[in-house]
Amino acid sequence: MSQEIKKDDTEALIRKTAKKLFFGEGKFNATTQEIADAAGVNRTLINYYFRSRDNLFNLVFEESLLKEKEKSDAIMKSEMTFRDRLTEFIENSMSSAMQYPFLEIYIVTQMNQGCAYKTPEDMQKTMEKLDSELKEEIEQGNISPISTEQFILNLASLVSFPTCMRPLFQKTMEMSNETYERLLKERKDVILSTIFKN
Numbered sequence: 035m036s037q038e039i040k041k042d043d044t045e046a047l048i049r050k051t052a053k054k055l056f057f058g059e060g061k062f063n064a065t066t067q068e069i070a071d072a073a074g075v076n077r078t079l080i081n082y083y084f085r086s087r088d089n090l091f092n093l094v095f096e097e098s099l100l101k102e103k104e105k106s107d108a109i110m111k112s113e114m115t116f117r118d119r120l121t122e123f124i125e126n127s128m129s130s131a132m133q134y135p136f137l138e139i140y141i142v143t144q145m146n147q148g149c150a151y152k153t154p155e156d157m158q159k160t161m162e163k164l165d166s167e168l169k170e171e172i173e174q175g176n177i178s179p180i181s182t183e184q185f186i187l188n189l190a191s192l193v194s195f196p197t198c199m200r201p202l203f204q205k206t207m208e209m210s211n212e213t214y215e216r217l218l219k220e221r222k223d224v225i226l227s228t229i230f231k232n
Contacts, residue, residue, distance in 0.1 A: 045083050048073050053094045057134035062091075095144075098137055102130065110160060116167045117176075117230065124193060124222045131197035132218055138194055176230055192225045 051073035055064045066087040070077040084090040109123050131138065165182040172179050180188070196203065196218060204214050 044075060044079060048075060048080055048083060048090070049094055049097070052090050053098065053134065056091060056094060057098065057137040057140065060136035060139075062136070062140065095140065098134070099141070102137075110163060116171055117226070120189075120229070121222065121226060124189075124225055127193045128197075128218060128221055131194065132215070135197045135200060139198060176232070178231065189225075189229070192228065193221070196221060 048069065052064070052069050055061045055069060055072055061068070066080050067077050069087070069090070070080055080087065080090060084093065105126050106123065109119050109126070112119055112122075114122070161182060164186070168177065168180070168182055168185055171177045200214060203209070209217075
């Protein structure tokens with residue numbers, strides 16, 4: 035194996051491990067040593083590849099944002115029907131939220147500090163497209179009348195709230211991880227039946 039391939043593998047392993055710790059387990063303050071131990075590498079390699087733990091955190095966060103944006107943009111630009119695109123959006127969002135439940139929480143905290151998830155231009159285009167398609171679905175009788183803003187709030191709540199509030203729900207309802215995971219996997223069908231009349 036060449037040194038270059040080994041370097042790429044090690045870098046990727048450290049990034050993947052850091053993302054799991056930061057956004058999968060909510061350990062935003064995980065130390066360089068904790069990341070190294072979880073990845074099974076020497077701590078000096080993290081400083082070698084990323085210069086510091088903070089640089090690694092910022093890189094992993096920015097990559098996560100970019101990946102989420104690319105996925106949502108691809109769905110928005112797709113030629114699929116409104117329902118099919120919404121289904122794919124819900125599937126992607128739930129899958130990401132189950133794997134990295136603390137990512138959305140961190141995105142919100144960063145937005146409160148001025149970090150933009152999407153540019154105003156991107157948001158305007160998304161809103162205009164959604165508004166037009168939503169009106170068409172309402173006219174066809176597929177969805178009950180609702181404003182675009184309320185539709186977005188409903189969708190975001192239905193998708194995100196169960197994962198953001200998982201520790202509370204699981205504890206108060208005394209559910210095992212397996213039981214709650216099953217509930218989350220059922221969310222797509224529950225959400226679609228809530229939004230569409232048939």
